[in-house]
Amino acid sequence: MITSVAEFARYWDGVRRRTWTAVDRIEPARFDWAPRPGEMTCGEIVRHLAGSERFFVTKVVEDRFTDDLTPGTGLDHAESRALLETVHREAMARLAGLDDRVLTSTRRDLDGGTMKAWRFLMAMVEHEVHHRSQLDCYLAEMGVEPPQIFGRKFEDVAAQVRGGEPTGRPR
Numbered sequence: 001m002i003t004s005v006a007e008f009a010r011y012w013d014g015v016r017r018r019t020w021t022a023v024d025r026i027e028p029a030r031f032d033w034a035p036r037p038g039e040m041t042c043g044e045i046v047r048h049l050a051g052s053e054r055f056f057v058t059k060v061v062e063d064r065f066t067d068d069l070t071p072g073t074g075l076d077h078a079e080s081r082a083l084l085e086t087v088h089r090e091a092m093a094r095l096a097g098l099d100d101r102v103l104t105s106t107r108r109d110l111d112g113g114t115m116k117a118w119r120f121l122m123a124m125v126e127h128e129v130h131h132r133s134q135l136d137c138y139l140a141e142m143g144v145e146p147p148q149i150f151g152r153k154f155e156d157v158a159a160q161v162r163g164g165e166p167t168g169r170p171r
Helices: 005-023 042-062 077-096 100-104 117-141 154-163
Strands: 106-108 114-116
Touching: 005 077, 005 100, 005 117, 042 077, 042 117, 100 117, 106 117, 114 117
Parallel strands: none
Antiparallel strands: 106 114
16 A cells, blocks of 8 residues: 555656656657557557556546546657656646545546545556556567666576676666
């Protein structure tokens, strides 16, 4: 359970930093690429993340749903990144104004059931990670090495654990 808005905001900033590593690896010329017809393009995913952050934060802060889930149709890489930055900055400011007690208040979900506000924030995290993973798969399909989640490959972690040697991972 999330009990502190400030602690969640710090955590959420870290989640978003890891998303930036994927977004920034997409070559601008490939931003409108999708692996198959009918699937979201890289750009559509980035813009969808902006709309989704606004969606979840609006639900927590104002207790209402917004249907602005894919803003900025047709924006290029730089414009989409700027949109995501702006929405994130606005969302962080909105969250900063919340009292921690809001986290345990009840909200209606899309199906008419109820859940605590903090669960909407965790759903936002899961949603972000889902689409970041999608971008990582797209990068791999394009022949671009996707970023490692904490700067380490599994093989490096395993070697360090077996040998006790630090890998010299950059911080």
